[in-house]
Amino acid sequence: MIDPFFAHRLLAWWDEHGRKDLPWQQERSPYRVWVAEVMLQQTQVAVVARYFERFMARFPNIHALASASLDDVLHLWSGLGYYGRAHNLHRAAAAVVRNYDGVLPNDQRVLMELPGIGRSTAAAIVAQAYGERAAILDANAKRVLARQHRVGGAPAVKALWELAESHTPADRVADYTQAIMDLGATVCVRRAPRCAVCPVAASCQARAAGDAERFPEAAARRQRRLERRRFFVVTDQTGACLLERRPAQGIWGGLWSPPERDDDCSVEAFLAAAGISERDVREVHNAPTLRHGFTHYDLDVLPIYVQIAKRPAEVRETGAAWIDPASHRLGVSAVAAKLLKATQTELFKA
Protein backbone atom coordinates (compact mmCIF):
# COMPACT_ATOMS: atom_id res chain seq x y z
CA MET A 1 0.00 0.00 0.00
CA ILE A 2 1.58 3.24 -1.17
CA ASP A 3 0.94 6.35 0.87
CA PRO A 4 -0.20 9.00 -1.63
CA PHE A 5 1.05 11.76 0.64
CA PHE A 6 4.59 10.43 1.00
CA ALA A 7 6.04 12.68 -1.70
CA HIS A 8 3.97 15.64 -0.53
CA ARG A 9 5.25 15.46 3.03
CA LEU A 10 8.79 14.88 1.83
CA LEU A 11 8.66 17.97 -0.39
CA ALA A 12 7.22 20.10 2.39
CA TRP A 13 10.06 19.00 4.64
CA TRP A 14 12.65 19.68 1.93
CA ASP A 15 11.34 23.20 1.34
CA GLU A 16 12.31 24.01 4.89
CA HIS A 17 15.25 21.73 5.69
CA GLY A 18 16.68 20.45 2.40
CA ARG A 19 20.14 21.11 0.99
CA LYS A 20 20.09 23.76 -1.71
CA ASP A 21 23.65 25.07 -1.69
CA LEU A 22 25.69 22.10 -2.91
CA PRO A 23 28.21 23.06 -5.63
CA TRP A 24 26.48 21.10 -8.40
CA GLN A 25 23.12 22.66 -7.53
CA GLN A 26 24.41 26.07 -8.60
CA GLU A 27 24.12 27.13 -12.24
CA ARG A 28 22.66 23.70 -12.85
CA SER A 29 23.39 22.35 -16.30
CA PRO A 30 23.12 18.82 -17.66
CA TYR A 31 26.92 18.68 -17.92
CA ARG A 32 27.50 19.75 -14.33
CA VAL A 33 24.80 17.40 -13.05
CA TRP A 34 26.29 14.53 -15.01
CA VAL A 35 29.85 15.06 -13.75
CA ALA A 36 28.61 15.46 -10.20
CA GLU A 37 26.51 12.29 -10.34
CA VAL A 38 29.46 10.27 -11.62
CA MET A 39 31.76 11.67 -8.95
CA LEU A 40 29.13 10.90 -6.33
CA GLN A 41 28.97 7.22 -7.22
CA GLN A 42 30.07 5.45 -4.04
CA THR A 43 31.72 8.66 -2.92
CA GLN A 44 30.57 10.89 -0.12
CA VAL A 45 29.29 14.41 -0.71
CA ALA A 46 32.00 16.06 1.39
CA VAL A 47 34.72 14.34 -0.64
CA VAL A 48 33.22 15.22 -4.02
CA ALA A 49 32.87 18.84 -2.96
CA ARG A 50 36.67 19.07 -2.81
CA TYR A 51 37.06 17.91 -6.42
CA PHE A 52 34.04 19.22 -8.28
CA GLU A 53 34.83 22.89 -8.84
CA ARG A 54 38.47 22.16 -9.67
CA PHE A 55 37.32 19.73 -12.33
CA MET A 56 34.79 22.23 -13.67
CA ALA A 57 37.38 24.98 -13.84
CA ARG A 58 39.67 22.76 -15.91
CA PHE A 59 36.88 21.25 -18.06
CA PRO A 60 34.10 23.87 -18.08
CA ASN A 61 32.01 22.13 -20.73
CA ILE A 62 31.63 18.82 -22.49
CA HIS A 63 33.75 19.91 -25.43
CA ALA A 64 36.66 20.75 -23.16
CA LEU A 65 36.35 17.34 -21.53
CA ALA A 66 36.02 15.47 -24.80
CA SER A 67 39.10 17.10 -26.34
CA ALA A 68 41.27 16.74 -23.23
CA SER A 69 43.84 13.99 -22.90
CA LEU A 70 43.02 11.05 -20.68
CA ASP A 71 46.08 11.87 -18.59
CA ASP A 72 44.71 15.32 -17.84
CA VAL A 73 41.36 13.89 -16.80
CA LEU A 74 42.98 11.25 -14.60
CA HIS A 75 45.18 13.89 -13.04
CA LEU A 76 42.17 15.82 -11.74
CA TRP A 77 40.57 12.55 -10.66
CA SER A 78 43.62 11.45 -8.70
CA GLY A 79 42.60 10.67 -5.13
CA LEU A 80 38.93 10.23 -5.90
CA GLY A 81 39.18 6.48 -6.51
CA TYR A 82 37.32 4.20 -8.91
CA TYR A 83 39.35 5.55 -11.81
CA GLY A 84 37.25 3.63 -14.31
CA ARG A 85 34.74 6.44 -13.76
CA ALA A 86 37.19 8.95 -15.23
CA HIS A 87 37.87 6.72 -18.23
CA ASN A 88 34.15 6.28 -18.82
CA LEU A 89 33.44 9.99 -18.36
CA HIS A 90 36.07 10.83 -20.94
CA ARG A 91 34.79 8.23 -23.40
CA ALA A 92 31.17 9.27 -22.89
CA ALA A 93 32.00 12.93 -23.49
CA ALA A 94 33.55 12.04 -26.83
CA ALA A 95 30.51 9.94 -27.71
CA VAL A 96 28.10 12.76 -26.86
CA VAL A 97 30.07 15.23 -28.97
CA ARG A 98 30.21 12.78 -31.85
CA ASN A 99 26.68 11.37 -31.74
CA TYR A 100 24.55 14.08 -30.13
CA ASP A 101 26.27 17.28 -31.22
CA GLY A 102 27.58 17.82 -27.71
CA VAL A 103 24.12 17.85 -26.09
CA LEU A 104 23.58 15.34 -23.31
CA PRO A 105 20.46 13.27 -24.14
CA ASN A 106 17.40 13.85 -21.94
CA ASP A 107 16.16 10.26 -22.19
CA GLN A 108 17.00 7.81 -19.43
CA ARG A 109 17.31 4.82 -21.73
CA VAL A 110 19.61 6.65 -24.12
CA LEU A 111 21.77 7.93 -21.28
CA MET A 112 22.21 4.39 -19.98
CA GLU A 113 23.93 3.45 -23.22
CA LEU A 114 26.78 5.80 -22.34
CA PRO A 115 29.68 4.29 -20.41
CA GLY A 116 29.54 4.95 -16.67
CA ILE A 117 25.85 5.86 -16.63
CA GLY A 118 23.59 3.22 -15.10
CA ARG A 119 19.96 3.25 -14.09
CA SER A 120 20.28 5.44 -11.02
CA THR A 121 22.70 7.97 -12.51
CA ALA A 122 20.61 8.27 -15.68
CA ALA A 123 17.52 8.89 -13.58
CA ALA A 124 19.27 11.52 -11.50
CA ILE A 125 20.42 13.35 -14.64
CA VAL A 126 17.03 13.49 -16.33
CA ALA A 127 15.31 14.44 -13.07
CA GLN A 128 17.77 17.08 -11.88
CA ALA A 129 18.76 18.54 -15.24
CA TYR A 130 15.62 18.11 -17.36
CA GLY A 131 12.79 17.75 -14.83
CA GLU A 132 11.69 14.46 -16.37
CA ARG A 133 10.04 11.93 -14.11
CA ALA A 134 12.49 9.16 -13.22
CA ALA A 135 13.12 7.22 -10.04
CA ILE A 136 16.51 7.02 -8.36
CA LEU A 137 17.67 4.42 -5.88
CA ASP A 138 20.89 5.57 -4.35
CA ALA A 139 22.04 4.48 -0.91
CA ASN A 140 19.97 7.22 0.74
CA ALA A 141 16.72 6.43 -1.05
CA LYS A 142 17.38 2.74 -0.46
CA ARG A 143 17.68 3.28 3.26
CA VAL A 144 14.59 5.51 3.48
CA LEU A 145 12.41 3.13 1.47
CA ALA A 146 13.71 -0.04 3.12
CA ARG A 147 12.73 1.38 6.49
CA GLN A 148 9.49 2.99 5.36
CA HIS A 149 8.23 -0.33 4.01
CA ARG A 150 10.42 -2.59 6.15
CA VAL A 151 11.71 -4.67 3.28
CA GLY A 152 14.87 -6.76 3.48
CA GLY A 153 16.38 -9.96 2.19
CA ALA A 154 17.52 -10.96 -1.27
CA PRO A 155 14.53 -9.69 -3.30
CA ALA A 156 14.80 -6.29 -1.63
CA VAL A 157 16.54 -4.55 -4.51
CA LYS A 158 13.80 -5.33 -7.01
CA ALA A 159 11.09 -4.41 -4.51
CA LEU A 160 12.87 -1.18 -3.62
CA TRP A 161 13.09 -0.12 -7.26
CA GLU A 162 9.35 -0.66 -7.60
CA LEU A 163 8.73 1.38 -4.46
CA ALA A 164 11.03 4.12 -5.75
CA GLU A 165 9.07 4.24 -9.01
CA SER A 166 5.68 4.38 -7.32
CA HIS A 167 6.68 7.10 -4.84
CA THR A 168 8.22 9.42 -7.43
CA PRO A 169 5.75 12.22 -8.23
CA ALA A 170 5.02 13.63 -11.67
CA ASP A 171 5.77 17.21 -10.74
CA ARG A 172 8.68 18.70 -8.80
CA VAL A 173 10.72 15.63 -9.70
CA ALA A 174 14.05 17.39 -9.27
CA ASP A 175 13.11 18.58 -5.80
CA TYR A 176 11.69 15.21 -4.81
CA THR A 177 14.83 13.41 -5.97
CA GLN A 178 16.96 15.78 -3.93
CA ALA A 179 14.55 15.54 -1.00
CA ILE A 180 14.69 11.78 -0.55
CA MET A 181 18.48 11.88 -0.74
CA ASP A 182 18.64 14.73 1.78
CA LEU A 183 16.32 12.88 4.14
CA GLY A 184 18.55 9.82 4.00
CA ALA A 185 21.69 11.89 4.44
CA THR A 186 20.54 14.07 7.34
CA VAL A 187 17.58 12.39 9.12
CA CYS A 188 17.19 8.78 8.09
CA VAL A 189 20.88 8.12 8.72
CA ARG A 190 22.42 4.69 9.02
CA ARG A 191 22.80 4.70 12.79
CA ALA A 192 20.59 6.48 15.29
CA PRO A 193 18.06 7.88 12.80
CA ARG A 194 16.34 11.06 13.94
CA CYS A 195 12.80 9.76 13.63
CA ALA A 196 11.46 12.51 15.87
CA VAL A 197 12.01 15.08 13.11
CA CYS A 198 11.22 12.81 10.14
CA PRO A 199 8.32 13.94 7.96
CA VAL A 200 7.40 10.36 7.02
CA ALA A 201 7.89 8.70 10.41
CA ALA A 202 4.15 8.31 10.93
CA SER A 203 3.94 5.86 8.02
CA CYS A 204 7.32 4.20 8.61
CA GLN A 205 6.89 0.48 9.28
CA ALA A 206 10.39 -0.05 10.66
CA ARG A 207 9.83 2.85 13.01
CA ALA A 208 6.60 1.20 14.18
CA ALA A 209 8.42 -2.10 14.70
CA GLY A 210 11.26 -0.33 16.47
CA ASP A 211 13.99 -1.86 14.32
CA ALA A 212 14.85 0.87 11.84
CA GLU A 213 18.59 0.30 12.21
CA ARG A 214 18.20 -3.22 10.83
CA PHE A 215 17.35 -1.77 7.43
CA PRO A 216 18.62 -1.90 4.81
CA GLU A 217 19.87 -5.39 5.45
CA ALA A 218 23.65 -5.58 5.25
CA ALA A 219 25.23 -7.80 2.64
CA ALA A 220 27.05 -10.88 3.81
CA ARG A 221 30.55 -10.20 4.99
CA ARG A 222 33.10 -10.94 2.35
CA GLN A 223 36.40 -12.59 2.92
CA ARG A 224 39.26 -10.15 3.07
CA ARG A 225 42.36 -10.82 1.08
CA LEU A 226 45.86 -9.84 2.11
CA GLU A 227 48.15 -8.74 -0.64
CA ARG A 228 51.78 -7.81 -0.53
CA ARG A 229 53.08 -5.44 -3.12
CA ARG A 230 56.59 -4.23 -3.60
CA PHE A 231 57.47 -0.92 -5.18
CA PHE A 232 60.85 0.51 -6.07
CA VAL A 233 60.68 4.16 -5.16
CA VAL A 234 63.58 5.83 -6.91
CA THR A 235 64.09 9.51 -6.26
CA ASP A 236 66.81 11.95 -7.05
CA GLN A 237 68.02 14.87 -5.01
CA THR A 238 65.26 17.14 -6.25
CA GLY A 239 62.66 14.66 -5.05
CA ALA A 240 61.63 13.68 -8.57
CA CYS A 241 60.40 10.11 -8.64
CA LEU A 242 60.60 7.42 -11.29
CA LEU A 243 57.17 6.19 -12.41
CA GLU A 244 55.86 3.60 -14.80
CA ARG A 245 52.52 3.34 -16.46
CA ARG A 246 50.77 0.32 -15.02
CA PRO A 247 49.15 -2.32 -17.22
CA ALA A 248 45.65 -1.48 -18.38
CA GLN A 249 44.21 -4.43 -16.49
CA GLY A 250 44.21 -4.88 -12.73
CA ILE A 251 44.63 -2.52 -9.83
CA TRP A 252 45.27 1.12 -10.79
CA GLY A 253 45.07 0.05 -14.44
CA GLY A 254 46.60 2.59 -16.80
CA LEU A 255 47.70 4.86 -13.97
CA TRP A 256 51.23 5.80 -13.07
CA SER A 257 52.97 4.42 -10.02
CA PRO A 258 56.48 3.71 -8.84
CA PRO A 259 57.75 0.56 -10.56
CA GLU A 260 56.30 -2.57 -9.01
CA ARG A 261 58.26 -5.78 -9.10
CA ASP A 262 58.02 -9.28 -7.68
CA ASP A 263 59.80 -10.23 -4.51
CA ASP A 264 62.34 -12.19 -6.49
CA CYS A 265 63.54 -9.12 -8.36
CA SER A 266 66.75 -8.02 -6.73
CA VAL A 267 67.60 -4.38 -6.27
CA GLU A 268 70.62 -4.90 -8.51
CA ALA A 269 68.53 -6.42 -11.29
CA PHE A 270 66.00 -3.61 -11.09
CA LEU A 271 68.64 -0.91 -11.25
CA ALA A 272 70.34 -2.62 -14.18
CA ALA A 273 67.07 -2.88 -16.08
CA ALA A 274 66.30 0.79 -15.38
CA GLY A 275 69.75 1.79 -16.62
CA ILE A 276 70.76 3.15 -13.26
CA SER A 277 74.42 2.61 -12.49
CA GLU A 278 75.10 1.06 -9.12
CA ARG A 279 77.78 3.61 -8.41
CA ASP A 280 75.03 6.22 -8.51
CA VAL A 281 73.22 4.49 -5.70
CA ARG A 282 73.94 6.16 -2.46
CA GLU A 283 71.76 4.23 -0.09
CA VAL A 284 69.26 1.40 -0.10
CA HIS A 285 67.17 0.48 2.84
CA ASN A 286 63.78 -0.87 3.70
CA ALA A 287 61.19 1.60 4.80
CA PRO A 288 58.54 1.09 7.44
CA THR A 289 55.55 -0.76 6.15
CA LEU A 290 52.70 1.35 4.83
CA ARG A 291 49.32 -0.19 5.28
CA HIS A 292 46.76 0.79 2.73
CA GLY A 293 43.12 0.02 3.42
CA PHE A 294 41.20 -1.48 0.55
CA THR A 295 37.63 -2.45 0.01
CA HIS A 296 38.05 -6.16 -0.28
CA TYR A 297 41.61 -6.74 0.73
CA ASP A 298 44.55 -5.06 2.35
CA LEU A 299 47.70 -4.03 0.63
CA ASP A 300 51.02 -4.24 2.31
CA VAL A 301 53.15 -1.73 0.51
CA LEU A 302 56.80 -2.37 1.10
CA PRO A 303 58.72 0.36 -0.67
CA ILE A 304 62.47 0.24 -1.00
CA TYR A 305 63.96 3.67 -0.99
CA VAL A 306 66.83 4.27 -3.35
CA GLN A 307 68.70 7.51 -3.36
CA ILE A 308 70.78 8.24 -6.41
CA ALA A 309 73.30 10.96 -6.87
CA LYS A 310 71.94 12.22 -10.18
CA ARG A 311 69.40 11.36 -12.79
CA PRO A 312 70.69 8.64 -15.07
CA ALA A 313 70.91 9.83 -18.61
CA GLU A 314 68.74 7.14 -20.10
CA VAL A 315 66.06 5.60 -17.96
CA ARG A 316 63.21 6.41 -20.28
CA GLU A 317 62.23 2.95 -21.27
CA THR A 318 58.74 2.23 -22.49
CA GLY A 319 56.22 3.73 -20.13
CA ALA A 320 58.76 5.12 -17.69
CA ALA A 321 58.98 8.76 -16.71
CA TRP A 322 60.11 11.03 -13.97
CA ILE A 323 57.46 12.82 -12.05
CA ASP A 324 57.93 16.30 -10.76
CA PRO A 325 57.01 16.24 -7.07
CA ALA A 326 55.68 19.78 -7.25
CA SER A 327 53.16 19.24 -10.01
CA HIS A 328 52.42 15.50 -9.74
CA ARG A 329 51.73 15.47 -13.45
CA LEU A 330 50.83 12.43 -15.52
CA GLY A 331 47.77 11.49 -13.51
CA VAL A 332 49.73 9.99 -10.67
CA SER A 333 47.61 7.66 -8.61
CA ALA A 334 46.94 8.37 -5.00
CA VAL A 335 49.18 5.55 -3.88
CA ALA A 336 52.04 7.01 -5.88
CA ALA A 337 51.41 10.35 -4.25
CA LYS A 338 51.47 8.68 -0.84
CA LEU A 339 54.68 6.87 -1.66
CA LEU A 340 56.18 10.12 -2.87
CA LYS A 341 55.21 11.82 0.33
CA ALA A 342 56.69 9.00 2.36
CA THR A 343 59.85 9.18 0.29
CA GLN A 344 60.18 12.88 0.77
CA THR A 345 59.60 12.51 4.48
CA GLU A 346 62.37 9.95 4.60
CA LEU A 347 64.70 12.19 2.64
CA PHE A 348 63.89 15.07 4.90
CA LYS A 349 64.78 13.04 7.96
CA ALA A 350 68.01 11.77 6.45
Add this chain to the structure above:
DNA sequence: AACGCGGGGGA
Protein backbone atom coordinates in the same frame (compact mmCIF):
# COMPACT_ATOMS: atom_id res chain seq x y z
C1' DA B 1 23.47 -12.66 -8.71
C1' DA B 2 28.09 -11.89 -7.31
C1' DC B 3 32.20 -9.59 -7.59
C1' DG B 4 35.96 -5.94 -8.44
C1' DC B 5 36.86 -1.36 -8.09
C1' DG B 6 39.52 3.21 -4.05
C1' DG B 7 39.62 6.39 -0.96
C1' DG B 8 37.79 8.68 2.99
C1' DG B 9 34.51 9.38 6.91
C1' DG B 10 32.86 7.89 11.19
C1' DA B 11 31.84 4.84 15.14
Add this chain to the structure above:
DNA sequence: TCCCCAGCGTT
Protein backbone atom coordinates in the same frame (compact mmCIF):
# COMPACT_ATOMS: atom_id res chain seq x y z
C1' DT C 1 39.39 -1.94 12.65
C1' DC C 2 35.37 -2.13 10.36
C1' DC C 3 31.33 -0.74 7.69
C1' DC C 4 29.55 2.40 4.58
C1' DC C 5 29.17 5.79 0.85
C1' DA C 6 24.43 10.15 -4.86
C1' DG C 7 26.90 2.59 -8.53
C1' DC C 8 28.64 0.62 -12.66
C1' DG C 9 30.65 -2.95 -15.62
C1' DT C 10 31.78 -7.59 -16.07
C1' DT C 11 31.14 -12.47 -15.57
